[in-house]
Amino acid sequence: MKRANCCFLKKPIRPVFSNLWSGCSTTAVCMHGVHVTRVQFPAARPKILKVVVWVRFPVARLSEGEGGTENTSSNVQDKIQNGMASQKQKVLPLLRDTYFAMIKNSVGTKLFRNFYAQIDGRKIDVMKNGGLSCAFFLSSLLSTLGLAKATHTTVESTVKDMEQSGWKPTKKLMPGSIIVWEEKKEHKHIGFYIGNNRALSNSSKKKSPATHHLTYGIKNGKPVRKIEAIYQHKKLT
Numbered sequence: 124m125k126r127a128n129c130c131f132l133k134k135p136i137r138p139v140f141s142n143l144w145s146g147c148s149t150t151a152v153c154m155h156g157v158h159v160t161r162v163q164f165p166a167a168r169p170k171i172l173k174v175v176v177w178v179r180f181p182v183a184r185l186s187e188g189e190g191g192t193e194n195t196s197s198n199v200q201d202k203i204q205n206g207m208a209s210q211k212q213k214v215l216p217l218l219r220d221t222y223f224a225m226i227k228n229s230v231g232t233k234l235f236r237n238f239y240a241q242i243d244g245r246k247i248d249v250m251k252n253g254g255l256s257c258a259f260f261l262s263s264l265l266s267t268l269g270l271a272k273a274t275h276t277t278v279e280s281t282v283k284d285m286e287q288s289g290w291k292p293t294k295k296l297m298p299g300s301i302i303v304w305e306e307k308k309e310h311k312h313i314g315f316y317i318g319n320n321r322a323l324s325n326s327s328k329k330k331s332p333a334t335h336h337l338t339y340g341i342k343n344g345k346p347v348r349k350i351e352a353i354y355q356h357k358k359l360t
Contacts, residue, residue, distance in 0.1 A: 218268060219359050222299060225264055226315050226323055229332045235260040236330055238276055249276050253330025257313050260325045260332055261301070270356060278303065278311040282352075290354040299359045302337075303352040312348070 236253035239246055250256045258281040265271035271288050275281040282303060290301065296316050302324075304312040314324020317334065326333040338346030 219299070222264075222268055222270075222359060225268070226299075226317065229260070229264065230323065230334065231329075231331050233331055235263060235325065235332075253325070254327045255310065256330070257325040261313050261315070270358070278313045281313060282354075285354055288356075289358070290356050293353050293355045295355075296337075296353055297355060297360070299355075301354040302350055303354075304338075305349045305351045307348060311351070316353075 233253070235256045236250060237248050238250045238256075238259055240249050241247070250259055255276075258275050258278045262271055262273070262275040262281045262284065265285070265288075266274050270290075271281070271284045273284060275284060285301065293300070296302075298316060298318040300316040302314055302316050302322055304314075312324060314322050316337070317323050320337045321334055322337050323332060323334050325331065326335070336347075338350065339348045341347065
């Protein structure tokens with residue numbers, strides 16, 4: 124028995140009928156409701172049965188400009204999924220909201236734990252399994268949003284890129300500001316200020332982004348880690 128194909132899933136559908144032998148004409152509808160199949164059966168023959176199938180595909184119309192254009196149902200489905208079903212939509216990206224959401228949602232991720240390079244013929248994890256991922260994490264987020272040109276593995280190269288991408292030094296801390304901390308154990312540190320004396324940066328202990336005190340606490344009346352520089356971007360103010 125021949126079958127008609129569903130126009131969306133490209134799978135055969137089976138006609139439905141009540142009497143094989145009496146000679147009849149009936150219709151069956153695809154489960155998506157997008158086309159009609161008509162089946163005709165000839166006079167009854169106990170051994171040979173011929174089935175003829177017609178498939179009618181509907182034509183949907185979407186308005187484009189003044190005249191409109193005709194599209195097959197599959198094209199209609201694509202346009203609906205792309206949010207263009209009936210009219211053009213004005214999309215305005217909200218950079219600042221997206222920026223803060225990405226910072227908040229990064230806590231605990233293992234995405235920036237490893238970055239491999241070949242050094243003197245040897246495969247090396249430059250990030251040391253998340254122990255040195257602060258610049259890699261921060262620059263990846265910035266470059267994703269067009270706030271930096273590339274991804275970096277060092278604080279120095281990240282800051283240089285930031286300065287070329289519109290980030291300006293400032294003395295005023297604001298949520299979303301980028302903080303550079305002083306060098307300790309031969310490494311500087313970089314992260315985000317999130318407000319209320321809290322910051323978010325990659326933790327060398329947790330090996331993933333985590334929140335912490337702005338200066339990692341106060342000891343003997345002094346910050347545990349001093350802030351060396353603060354940066355702000357005009358697109359985020």
